[in-house]
Amino acid sequence: MNSHVPPARTTAGFNLSALRGHNAALVLDLLRTAGEAGISRLELAERTGLTPQAVSKITGRLRGDGLVVEAGRRASTGGKPRTVLRLVAGAGHAVGLHLDRDELRTVLTDLTGAVVASRRAPLDLGAGADTVLAAAAREVDALLGDGEGGASVLGAGVAVPGPLDHADGVLHRVTGFPQWDGFPLRDALAERLGLPVVVDKDTNAAALGLALDGAAGDGERSFAYLHLGTGLGAGLVLGGALYRGARTGAGEFGHQVIQLDGPACDCGNRGCIEALCLAAVAVGTERGTDEAARVLGEGAGNLVGLLDIDAVLLGGRTVSAAEERFVRGVGRVLDARAMRGGGGRAIPVRAAPGGATLVVEGAAQLILAPLFGRGDAALPANRNGAKVI
Amino acid sequence: MNSHVPPARTTAGFNLSALRGHNAALVLDLLRTAGEAGISRLELAERTGLTPQAVSKITGRLRGDGLVVEAGRRASTGGKPRTVLRLVAGAGHAVGLHLDRDELRTVLTDLTGAVVASRRAPLDLGAGADTVLAAAAREVDALLGDGEGGASVLGAGVAVPGPLDHADGVLHRVTGFPQWDGFPLRDALAERLGLPVVVDKDTNAAALGLALDGAAGDGERSFAYLHLGTGLGAGLVLGGALYRGARTGAGEFGHQVIQLDGPACDCGNRGCIEALCLAAVAVGTERGTDEAARVLGEGAGNLVGLLDIDAVLLGGRTVSAAEERFVRGVGRVLDARAMRGGGGRAIPVRAAPGGATLVVEGAAQLILAPLFGRGDAALPANRNGAKVI
DNA sequence: CCACTTAAGCAACGGTGTTGCCAAAGTGCA
DNA sequence: TGCACTTTGGCAACACCGTTGCTTAAGTGG
Structure with missing residues (x-):
């Protein structure tokens, strides 16, 4: 029929x-x-x-x-x-852009992902598409101007906060900036830069960077990167490749409900991990931080149990401010659960290296990863605009 | 070095x-x-x-x-x-076994997964390995005796409740039956039956069955099967193939914490979905069922957001007892979250077809799935004992 | 009846990894 | 110093994959 x-x-x-x-x-x-x-x-x-x-x-x-x-x-x-x-590291290069709320970072990396040149400029993400695109083009031009790369640039990877469609490169609704809703960032930027462009969420870029630079240990082919900054998000790497899900929206972690009928969150749910974590952090005391780490740990525990991953990596400004405390607090919850689960070894928890440049460098990997077969996990097609060498 | x-x-x-x-x-x-x-x-x-x-x-x-x-x-x-x-459906056959707590179901299916013959016998899973293995061998013999299959049986898939290692076929700790801990079920049964054997969790078998029999819709290549019976578990299908995770332990859903510091669960955690759901069901009223569905829905919502899957399927005895109510209750939560998320279409929620035979039939698919390239999602190696035709 | 369309096979081909063999480049003992 | 042995890596022939170009089969429609 x-x-x-x-x-x-x-x-x-x-x-x-x-x-x-x-x-x-x-x-x-x-x-x-x-x-x-x-x-x-x-x-x-x-x-x-x-x-x-x-x-x-x-x-x-x-x-x-x-x-x-x-x-x-x-x-x-x-x-x-x-x-x-x-x-041969210099046989190809990639540009990475991180469009953050108040800052624009750009890097030029070689084939291995090592940074060859980098720039940093203030940015108002709310200033409108033209202004932002112009700034991006200016920064990339400047980046390629002094670098040797030039001819061998394979493309530009762009990391943006908030939800978007990786497949077609259209933004959904960058939190706090409704004017970007529906904007075809990939195509607009590709035209402006004259380069193939791939866009993705900042958390995904960070996770991809960690997957490729060996920050995840040798046998750790599956892990979650949890990012706690102005918000809480996750990037999932399964089997060595980024997992983006059916509509490339995977990794929504901050608005997981972990306290039924808990305090209201901006998203409309009640008892979201993000709301609870940030509230605890806002207390400002060490006990507050510990409570945030505990909440994050329970969420991480849920995730570890569901996906059976090899490691959990923590990052983001809030984590960086009390790295050891967060790692210890999250680890404690996972250890306790593993213990009770009976015999199963606990999953290692570590702070993600890279700090403030983690996301930009990961953005460049959006271009490089497909060359190394790390394009996408569990997805039918695997097309993006990157040139094939 | x-x-x-x-x-x-x-x-x-x-x-x-x-x-x-x-x-x-x-x-x-x-x-x-x-x-x-x-x-x-x-x-x-x-x-x-x-x-x-x-x-x-x-x-x-x-x-x-x-x-x-x-x-x-x-x-x-x-x-x-x-x-x-x-x-040609009859070109090959597979045996499925479902070792449940109090019952042993067996089926013989053809290449398409259609049931050719089936048996059902009482079983005491706590009666010891020898007794259980003997019963399994007896049932399989009887199954193959009257069926035509015989020569073309490719192997036997076995579904067991509780955690195990799919890769080496060793049971971990079947809830309530500590004597099985560490038992090499796959090898023991393979020797007894003279057939290649694959073992997996009952929820995984069910999910695999649903993935292959078209119960998940046409474009739905990723979904979660949530099973609410004596316990609560999940089977994940990502990109058309079963996702088992790094140590084949993925799908731990019942003991996700969804109520921080909530009521204690047998597992040692507090506020597990399973504990909350079953407690609500135990009330016995329609409002209790609705509450259970709501809790399940919040858990499902977390899962949908994290993995960006295409559908959620519900099954298990408890769900069957009030199918519409559960589907409606879970759907309501997902709809509400999708609405608040802004524009995103809600994920369909349905009752899984198949009822009590869902797991056995899925167990047979453990043998058939690899023939159709549906063996494993996002995993490095993909070896199991099934013969290659 | 004939022109046209669509499906499917045949034959030749380019290019993949594999196999069998041999040259290159070391070690280690007499 | 010489010679046997081990290990690496390339060359040539090969089997076999999907592709291309063309032919044949089997229909429709004027």
Whole structure:
């Protein structure tokens, strides 16, 4: 009967070119992770499950493209020593922008995500689209002007507070700035900058940055980044890639109800974690901070139980102001729950490194991550505007 | 320094055989979804993104294996009419077992998941491993005895209440039955039955069944199944595949804290959704049920916001007893939150179909799902014991 | 009856990872 | 110093994937 169903692609078929891209991304990701130390062909073969010969061919192509170079050799173990391969950091660059309420940060990073240049300027996010876009364009121009990058810039990743649609790059309702509702930020900025643009929530950018810079430990491929600043939000990384959900709205954490019929929150709910946390912080005492950490911990515990993740990372201005206290307070709740759960090891809780630049640097990773196969978790299609090298 | 790192496989490399398997699974999944109506080669090509010729080759191989047959043709649209292809349901079978506290259900299903034969017997889950395993073996023998399946049984999927490790098939602590703690159910049962065995939590089995039998709507590739019976649990389906988390422990929903410092729960926490829900149900009045639904709804709302899923399905004995009331009550909370969130459409809430057989049938899908590429969401490796046809 | 349209297979092809083999480049013992 | 051994990594041939170009099959419509 329904012969006119839309061509809803279930999952993408894989052809040879997709195959090559997948394996190349995998190899690049291992090279990226290895960093300065590099990694040998045979190790790449072990880690990917591909044959050494296949790895030789893949790395050969990557060397031909200038993305990889040979860099010394390991000590021999009784035979020919392994040749070490290293990612050429300068083979590509990415721009990261963080449009915050009162500030605009921009960075230029190389392929490894290392910052090559950075700028910082005051911003009034409420000043209207034209003003903000002009400021963004000015900052990016200045950034590329002194940097060497220029030609090899792959695109610009933009982090914005509040909900938006990552897939089409349209803002929903930046908290406190209703004038942005429905604004097609991605396309507008792409035209202005002449670069492919990817936009995402600030918490997602931060989480992606943490996922890629090794802040999450070695085996920790799934974690949550909880950001407590002027608001409370989360970014989820599942299986090494950012999880954005069906409509790219995942990570709503601050307005989880954790106190039925509790105090009213601005969002209209009662007993939201955000409201409770911020109220406790507002008390200003150490006991207030401890209470905030406890509330945050209970929320984190809920999340850990639901998703079975490997770690919890805390960040944001409010956390930074009392880092140890928050880490300890949240950890205490998780430990207690793990203990009662019986035997299960507690999930590690840590402060996210990076501080105020965490989000901008993560924004640049919005462009880089797809190159390394870290584009998206559990999503059918995976298209964004980034150029393919 | 750390040259002795374990061969921790990041993500699997793809070779040609994996490529073929992936595309074949994709095609099989579309054929399965199409059901009796079948699907044409060209439609398969559109949906997968593969070329028509590639689909012809793939379906040719599948026809050679006896998994697919031509079954009539569509009406012409001005040219040669499309040939309809259909999955051969009887080309393979799977056994499903549901080890419940007081009952053992078993089913034999065909490739489409349709039940071919089923049995039901009383069981005392506390009677010890030998007794339970013997009962399981007896029931499976009887099931295969009268059914035609026999030779083409691909494996047995087993659903068990309470936490376990899906990866190695070891039970953790079935609530109320400490004697099972640490029991290697998968291996023990595999030896006894002479079949590959996969074990999982009952809620996961149910969610998987719902994911595959089309109970979740057409575009609904991500949803949560909330089961309210003697306890409260959840099964998560993200992107069409079951999400099990890093240590396959995901879906802990009943012991999410939703009332800080609320009434004590058996688990040791305070204010767990499960405790609040069951207490409200225990009141026995309609207002009690409404309150339980409201609490469940707040929990569901938290989950929907965090994961941005497409739907919420409710099941379990307690829900069945007042289905409409629960659906309405949960829906009301989600609607209210979506309304306040501003514009976002509310997520549909429905009662899960299937009733008491939902879990057994889902257990069989533990064997079938990997054949259709629905094995696991966001997980590095994806090995289980199922034979490859 | 014939022109046209649409579906599906055949044959050749480009390109993937794999296999078998060999050269390169070390170690270690006589 | 020389030689056997180990280990790495490339070369060549290969099997097999999906793709492309073309042909054949099987309908509709004037």
